[in-house]
Amino acid sequence: MKKSTNLPLGSREEYFLSDIYSQGKVLAQGIKSKLILNDIKYSRSLLLLYLSNENFRCISIRFEFEIKGYFENVVGEKIGEIHIPKGYLTNSSSSTFASSWNESVVEIVPDEIYQKHYLQEQLEAERGKTNIVFSLTDNRIVSPWNTIERSFTGEVKIKLYPTVILKFKDDWNATFEEHHHYADTKIEDVDGTFSTNHLVLNLERYNYCLTSVNEVKILSDFLDKVLWYLSFGSRQRTTWIKWTAEIGTELVEYHRNNIFIPEKIKYYEEPLIDRTTFQDFLQHCLEYEKQQNNLDLYLPIVYLVSSGNPTKTMEMQFLSSFLALEALLDLYAENRNKNKLFTKESWKTFRDYMKKSIEEFSGFN
Secondary structure (H helix, E strand, C coil): CCCCCCCCCCEEEEEEEEEEEECCEEEEEEEEEEEEEECCCCCCCEEEEEECHHHHHHHCCCCEEEEEEEEECCCCCEEEEEEEEEEEEEEEEEEEEECCEEEEEEEEEECEEEEEEECCCCCHHHHCEEEEEEEECCCCCCCCEEEEEECCCCCEEEEEECCCEEECCCCCEEEEEEEEEEEEEEECCEEEEEEEEEEEEEEEEECCCCCCHHHHHHHHHHHHHHHHHHHHHHCCCCCEEEEEEEECCEEEEEEECCCCCCCCCCCCCCCCCCHHHHHHHHHHHHHHHCCCCCCCCHHHHHHHHCCCCCCCCHHHHHHHHHHHHHHHHHHHHHHCCCCCCCCHHHHHHHHHHHHHHHHHCCCCC
């Protein structure tokens, strides 16, 4: 397979052999496959399968697939694997150029991707600490400060200082950082190595080793809540795209392809939480999440509305109250399996509940 020449900026290609499943049944094995990823400009991943006529007829009539692939080195040894639990067919084509020459291609959009590379065994004592790096969409409120230093020789260095460091659960520390991504790509017909920087959340824990993907999944679910709070307080939608971690003797990279990726905004509105107090705000949210029987978003709502910030305008107070009510309505409906329109009885129950809560909370005027 040749490397594509018309890929979007920053795209990279992974080549491997894969086995194709549908509803638990093997459809084809050892299929040449190409996965197109993009770490420079976040975009949906795409899997291309290059099939024989027989396999093409079997696969092109189906919609949902499971893909299990593997990487090999030059001597045929397996050095990694790839797993796509769900992928959906978007396009298929077959072109015949001669009686013995045809080309059949199936395009599949993965729902999520687990990519593993095998590592040499390392002693636990040698590792010292474990890191999980989550790649995030842009958010200027928690981005590190940039400073430029010039030495007496004229050398210029840019240093980054994190502004938000959080105490996560189970002795994990979370730091918002910036990482640079490099890619061999083409810009305006010029080939070269280009880079960009992305916001990441680096989870770090000392004297600990991850043993399963499920541990990271629990942390990623928790991170979803944290990013809800971050989005709410900064008035800028933020989510995570992928994570990378060493699990046992494997380097695992997980992409979730089934989410909406917010666009990078050019003009920022005033946040609901001042940048200098954002670390305290998020830490309060984390502490509240550790409590049992809590109500999501209740603490940040109280923090926003009754923070006593003298610079907060009436419009900002109204916005925070409006978004808070909207979130509470959604949570109330979800908790009671009422994800559609409220009935009159349900609305009366909710109204009475809110009225009672407001009257009993002395912090509200």
